[in-house]
Amino acid sequence: xxxxxxxxxxxxxxxxxxxxxxxxxxxxxxxxxxxxxxxxxxxxxxxxxxxxxxxxxxxxxxxxxxxxxxxxxxxxxxxxxxxxxxxxxxxxxxxxxxxxxxxxxxxxxxxxxxxxxxxx
Amino acid sequence: xxxxxxxxxxxxxxxxxxxxxxxxxxxxxxxxxxxxxxxxxxxxxxxxxxxxxxxxxxxxxxxxxxxxxxxxxxxxxxxxxxxxxxxxxxxxxxxxxxxxxxxxxxxxxxxxxxxxxxxxxxxxxxxxxxxxxxxxxxxxxxxxxxxxxxxxxxxxxxxxxxxxxxxxxxxxxxxxxxxxxxxxxxxxxxxxxxxxxxxxxxxxxxxxxxxxxxxxxxxxxxxxxxxxxxxxxxxxxxxxxxxxxxxxxxxxxxxxxxxxxxxxxxxxxxxxxxxxxxxxxxxxxxxxxxxxxxxxxxxxxxxxxxxxxxxxxxxxxxxxxxxxxx
Numbered sequence: 001x002x003x004x005x006x007x008x009x010x011x012x013x014x015x016x017x018x019x020x021x022x023x024x025x026x027x028x029x030x031x032x033x034x035x036x037x038x039x040x041x042x043x044x045x046x047x048x049x050x051x052x053x054x055x056x057x058x059x060x061x062x063x064x065x066x067x068x069x070x071x072x073x074x075x076x077x078x079x080x081x082x083x084x085x086x087x088x089x090x091x092x093x094x095x096x097x098x099x100x101x102x103x104x105x106x107x108x109x110x111x112x113x114x115x116x117x118x119x120x
Numbered sequence: 121x122x123x124x125x126x127x128x129x130x131x132x133x134x135x136x137x138x139x140x141x142x143x144x145x146x147x148x149x150x151x152x153x154x155x156x157x158x159x160x161x162x163x164x165x166x167x168x169x170x171x172x173x174x175x176x177x178x179x180x181x182x183x184x185x186x187x188x189x190x191x192x193x194x195x196x197x198x199x200x201x202x203x204x205x206x207x208x209x210x211x212x213x214x215x216x217x218x219x220x221x222x223x224x225x226x227x228x229x230x231x232x233x234x235x236x237x238x239x240x241x242x243x244x245x246x247x248x249x250x251x252x253x254x255x256x257x258x259x260x261x262x263x264x265x266x267x268x269x270x271x272x273x274x275x276x277x278x279x280x281x282x283x284x285x286x287x288x289x290x291x292x293x294x295x296x297x298x299x300x301x302x303x304x305x306x307x308x309x310x311x312x313x314x315x316x317x318x319x320x321x322x323x324x325x326x327x328x329x330x331x332x333x334x335x336x337x338x339x340x341x342x343x344x345x346x347x348x349x350x351x352x353x354x355x356x357x358x359x360x361x362x363x364x365x366x367x368x369x370x371x372x373x374x375x376x377x378x379x380x381x382x383x384x385x386x387x388x389x390x391x392x393x394x395x396x397x398x399x400x401x402x403x404x405x406x407x408x409x410x411x412x413x414x415x416x417x418x419x420x421x422x423x424x425x426x427x428x429x430x431x432x433x434x435x436x437x438x439x440x441x442x443x444x445x446x
Contacts, residue, residue, distance in 0.1 A: 012222060020215045024208065031204040034184070034445045042342060053446045060441040064434055071218045071430040073423075081142040081149070085156055093163040100167045104174030111175075 019070040026059050151424050155431045158393075162435050165389065166442055169382045179271070179336035181375035182344070183444050185282075189256045203444050206249045207436065210394075213242025214433040221426045224419025229408065232422060236405040239429065243398040250391045257383065260366030264373035265321055267359040272373060274334045275325070276346055283331055285363065289316045290323035314363040321363055325356055336375050383443065390439055393432045400425050 033041070033052060041052040069075045074082050130136040142149065173180050184199035191202070220235035263285035264272040275283045325331055333352035337345045347355060364371045372380035404425045413419045 011226065013219065016215060016218050016222065020211065023211050027204065027207055027211070030441075030445060031200050034200050056441050056445045060437055063437050067214065067430055067434045067437065071214055071433070072427055073221075078143040081144055081152065084142075085152055088156055089159050089163075092160055093167075096163060096167045097170065100171040101174050104171035105177070107175045108177050 015070065019066050022066060023063055026063050030056060030059055145420060147420065147424050148427070151427045155427065158431065159435070162386075162389070162438070165382075165386050166438060169386060169442060172376070172378045172382065176376050176378075178338050179375065180338075181336075181379050182338075182342075186257070186374050187253070187444060189253075191252070200444060202249070202253065203440060206246055206253075207440055209242050209246045209249065210433050210436050213239045213246070214430050216242065217426045217429045221419070221423050224413070224422045227414070227419070229411070229414055232408050232413075232419060233405070236401060236408055236422070240398055240401050240405060243394055243401065243429075247391060247394050247398065250387065250394070253387075254384075257380070258366050258368070260364075260373045262373065263316075263363065263365040265318065265356065265360045266362040266364050266371060268361050269359065270377070271336055272364065272371075272375060273356065273360060274344075274373070276332050276334045278330050278332065280346060282334075285316060285321060285365070288324040288328045288331055289320045290327055292317070292320050292323060314365060316363050318360055318363055322356060322360065326353065386439060386443070390432070390435055393435065397425075397429050397432050401429065 033055065037052065041055065042050050044051040046054055068086075074085065128136070140146075144152070187203060188197050188199040189202060190196065190198040216235045216238040220232050220239060223231035223235060261284065262274060262282045264274045265285075266272055275285065275288070277283050325333075329349070331352075332349060333347045333355055335345045335347065335355075339345050362371075364373050366373060367380040367383075369377070369381055369384065371377055374380065404421055407413060407421065408419075413421055
């Protein structure tokens with residue numbers, strides 16, 4: 001309530017266009033890498049995943065950060081709200097990813113090395 | 121009787137009421153609650169997708185080969201361009217949304233109206249593009265043969281280029297009629313019959329020396345394995361049981377049925393979010409035109425729907441990465 005009257009809002013259109021340019025450039029880089037697929041990035045593995053995929057994921061999180069901070073205006077929210085939103089999501093999602101990906105990999109190993117016929 | 125005035129002695133203190141926890145209004149805070157829980161729903165879907173992908177790590181379809189259509193460029197291999205275009209549309213509609221919020225802070229009704237309108241157009245284009253993408257996916261391009269083990273076998277020429285089934289099938293004098301309710305005693309439902317029979321595909325394959333079978337297995341170079349002519353023939357004759365063209369929830373010509381299931385479910389769920397976002401945006405748009413927020417004295421409603429809209433964009437960024445890039 002009375003949000004716009006209590007404190008004056010600086011117009012931030014310049015910042016908005018800057019974030020747009022940034023997100024566009026990152027997307028173009030991603031698409032470019034996805035089409036070219038540089039061999040040394042595909043062949044280099046880091047923690048069971050190719051370097052290229054790591055780059056994609058890191059760039060995605062980078063984009064997500066800017067969308068949440070600039071567009072969803074998290075940078076202007078109180079520290080408590082920011083932490084509640086960000087850390088809840090990060091902890092729960094990392095846990096979920098860890099459990100499910102480990103399990104998926106395990107099932108792959110069972111198919112691969114045990115006496116289970118699945119391509120018959 | 122005297123009016124009773126209750127004083128708690130907490131006026132002006134933390135628990136005295138009139139406070140905004142976390143310095144956010146009730147509506148905005150509830151929108152954040154919704155967004156976080158919705159984010160967890162989406163990550164549940166994407167993590168399940170990752171699970172299946174790790175389970176079929178050496179036989180998952182290669183996205184570039186599946187999503188390679190671009191409007192008006194028939195038969196041209198254009199991986200990723202279309203989905204990149206969709207991503208830009210969504211990012212741009214996010215920008216117009218945040219500009220609308222910004223204009224709302226300055227109580228500039230005209231600008232809010234314009235930017236809300238552009239946001240709605242962007243959302244509509246995105247949903248339309250999504251529909252086109254689905255159409256291509258459902259229709260398929262080359263067709264494949266299904267095996268008894270639930271895999272698909274695709275066909276390539278000697279250069280490794282994909283060959284469509286209709287390019288080499290033999291015409292066999294078989295008449296197949298879909299089973300109807302009036303000619304079956306225990307008729308419940310009937311599978312729709314494919315355009316070609318597996319016998320026609322096998323005969324056509326034997327007649328064409330320059331066609332090979334491509335399996336789903338990915339070799340060490342990240343390419344699908346192409347069998348030799350002899351291996352192809354024996355594999356096809358031993359395992360092939362059906363013909364599949366395009367995709368539905370039970371089978372598809374691209375790879376494991378789960379691939380199509382996840383594609384439909386995740387992009388569908390996201391598309392549904394975009395659709396409802398567009399509808400909510402339209403409602404707010406009309407409220408802006410009617411001057412509702414002008415009278416209310418603030419445009420916080422635009423801010424709240426903006427939060428939802430940016431969230432939809434945020435989810436797409438992840439869907440884009442995990443479906444099309446990784």
